[in-house]
Amino acid sequence: MNWKIIGGGLLLVLFLGVCLFLGGKMTDEENAGEGVKPPSENTRFAKPTNRFATVKSPQKGNRPKKPSDNTPGKRPQVNVSTNTLESSPEQKRLDALQLALDDDNLEKVRAAAQELKGSSSPEVRGKIVEALTWFKQPAVVDLRGMLNDPDQGVASDAKEGWLDAVKTIEDDAMKAKELCEGMTRIQDLETLREAAQELYNIDDGVALQHTIPLINSGNPVAEQVGKEVYEHIAGDSYTTPDAAAKWIQNWRQEHPLETANQTY
Numbered sequence: 001m002n003w004k005i006i007g008g009g010l011l012l013v014l015f016l017g018v019c020l021f022l023g024g025k026m027t028d029e030e031n032a033g034e035g036v037k038p039p040s041e042n043t044r045f046a047k048p049t050n051r052f053a054t055v056k057s058p059q060k061g062n063r064p065k066k067p068s069d070n071t072p073g074k075r076p077q078v079n080v081s082t083n084t085l086e087s088s089p090e091q092k093r094l095d096a097l098q099l100a101l102d103d104d105n106l107e108k109v110r111a112a113a114q115e116l117k118g119s120s121s122p123e124v125r126g127k128i129v130e131a132l133t134w135f136k137q138p139a140v141v142d143l144r145g146m147l148n149d150p151d152q153g154v155a156s157d158a159k160e161g162w163l164d165a166v167k168t169i170e171d172d173a174m175k176a177k178e179l180c181e182g183m184t185r186i187q188d189l190e191t192l193r194e195a196a197q198e199l200y201n202i203d204d205g206v207a208l209q210h211t212i213p214l215i216n217s218g219n220p221v222a223e224q225v226g227k228e229v230y231e232h233i234a235g236d237s238y239t240t241p242d243a244a245a246k247w248i249q250n251w252r253q254e255h256p257l258e259t260a261n262q263t264y
Contacts, residue, residue: 076130101131106138122151129154133161140165140178147185159191172202176210184217192225204233205251212244
């Protein structure tokens with residue numbers, strides 16, 4: 001055997017192997033330098049993600065509020081022109097209402113409102129409610145007079161303004177009297193039950209004293225709510241005015257009024 005030929009062949013094979021190895025290593029280094037990396041095991045088999053971003057809806061309490069012309073601390077604008085004004089004299093009365101409101105003069109507001117109450121325009125009567133609502137408790141009786149407006153929107157605003165005004169009354173007897181007098185004019189069960197909540201926050205005897213006329217007012221919805229109030233406070237169903245008066249008398253003997261001005 002020619003050992004020289006065999007040795008030369010082995011050296012040639014070894015040389016070619018070294019060249020191939022060095023050439024592959026240089027290629028990997030060039031790719032790495034250019035930012036091309038072989039995929040890892042995690043990315044190679046990763047699931048595709050949703051390419052559409054999820055838009056979250058605003059959380060409750062973070063929704064943008066609608067601007068209001070009657071927010072606390074901001075005087076309402078009541079002399080704006082409306083589409084249903086019948087005549088220029090009516091617009092002048094609205095101007096007078098606005099001037100009285102700007103002066104914080106409730107008596108002048110009442111006078112201007114009295115001239116506008118007969119308007120056939122719900123928008124005009126709604127402006128009366130806005131003006132009266134500004135004064136809260138001092139205008140509570142005036143707002144009560146708007147509870148039965150023929151327009152549902154005006155009546156609803158009057159109920160809201162009236163109830164807010166009632167809530168500011170501190171004297172139990174005055175609050176109970178105004179509540180029950182106003183509730184006799186309301187036909188909406190939900191509104192009546194909302195108003196009745198205020199009766200639960202005052203002296204039980206005072207509350208029931210004014211609830212009896214509510215039960216016997218002739219308003220069937222108010223009668224229902226009045227009986228609910230009586231049963232909640234007295235712990236028994238309403239039967240007759242005499243029985244209710246007896247319960248109140250017994251209650252008063254055990255729970256004298258704490259202040260002299262809380263009389264009924």
